[in-house]
Structure formats: structure tokens, C-alpha cells
Amino acid sequence: MPFSSAASLSDEIFGFISAHLGGRTAVVAVSGGIDSAVVLMIASRLGRERVKALFMPDCITPQADYRDIALLSDRSGIPIELVNIDPIVKQISEITRQKDPKIIGNMKSRVRMTVLYTLANSMNGMVLGTTNRSEYLTGYFTKYGDGGCDIEPIMHLYKGEIRMIAQYLGVPDTIVKKRPSAGLWEGQADEDELGLSYDELDSALKNVIDSGKPAVSPGEKKAMDLYRSTDHKRSMPPAISRRVA
Secondary structure, eight states, rough: OHHHHHHHHHHHHHHHHHHHHTTSSEEEEEOHHHHHHHHHHHGGGGGGGGGEEOOOOTTTTHHHHHHHHHHHHHHOOOOOOEOOOOHHHHHHHHTOOOOOOHHHHHHHHHHHHHHHHHHHHHEEEEEEEEOOOHHHTTTTTOTTTTTOOOOOOTTSOHHHHHHHHHHHHHHOOOHHHHHOOOSSSSOOHHHHHHSOOHHHHHHHHIIIIIIIOOOHHHHHHHHHHHHTTGHHHHHHHOOOOOOOO
């Protein structure tokens, strides 16, 4: 993607955010990853008084993420507030007697969503999502966690496109080149869980979902398995339709 296209996409995303916010404040969670960094960098054009950014680490968050968040704050011009979610996570884990790291990982995502919305409600804000198209189509997000938001500004863009926009926007290299991870449990890595690299995933999804071709390669079949098995995440909960006399 040439920088001219990245510039055009960035302008389009900013216009989308501005139109849906109206005069409200943008509330965004930043993780030290590339997707949230891109959303924050674009939203920063609203001005620091219209953007509230939160970094919500826990006990397994690597120190590199803290350094990257400081760099991102400097680069974007937006102060990033630190809210450690460990006390909340510990309390819920004890109440539910839960020790499974994956279940606790999803709970962490939902805790972060709750913090975001509590803040957004207190300041007439709207929560900006940070899910890209690669993640959306494969259901690689937590239902009612990072999937819970008011606006999804980058859901139309694949991971490879996000990388190009990040470079254009000047997102710190340590974030752009970081191994993708949701950071929900120790040692977690996106591509290990997905079973495909993001480059492979993007190519498969473009070939099958966007172009309408049948899944032929192992990568395409894997991507479609992920797509079908996570359909519930992209749909409203099923309900009985009301009969009108």
C-alpha cells in the first residue's frame, strides 16, 4: 500500500470517527499493540481534550508494553492513563473459583470493557473499538470484551493494511514490529492461536470472503473453519420473533 493510500484511509477513518462522535469524547483502550496505536494516532487529530486513552495492564503485562505506551503517548500527544486491573481480576477469580488462564484471559478483556464504559458514561464519551478485519472475520476477539464498543473504525482493514497505516502515521517501530499478542495469558501469541500468520490469514480471507472463491488451500480451509465456528460473535443473540396479530 503506497503512503498516498495510507493517507487517504487515515483521512477516511478520521472522518468516520468525527461523524459518529458528534461533540462527544473518544474513549480508547491502548494495549501496546499496533491496532490500538493506529486508532489512537488517528483519533488524536480531535485534540487532546476530546480523547481519553487508557492503558490497563495486569501482572503478566511485559515491561516493554509500558515503554511502548510512553512512546505512543509522546508520539500522539495524548496522555495515557494507567489503570491496573489486577485487583478486579483477582476478586472475580476468587468469587468464581476460577483458575483456567484462558477463561481468566477472556474475563480480563471484559473487565477492560467495563472500565472503558464506566468512564465513557461519566464523560459523555463513546468507546472506540480496535478490532481489524482479520480478527473480525475469524472471531479473534472476546465477545462483550474488546468486541464491545460504540464505533469500529478499523474493522474494514486487514492486518497488513494496519501495518502500512501505522508506518505512515509514525507509530513507534517497537510497536509496529512487535509480535502480535492479545496479552490475555502468559506466552499468548495471536498467530500461534490462529494457526496461520497474519499474512497467510489476510491472503486466505481476501481470496475466499472478498473474492467469493471456494476454499482450496489448507490455509483457506483453516480460515473458513475459523469464520464459520465464530459466526455467533458477529451476530446479535438469537431471540424469538414477536408475532404481530
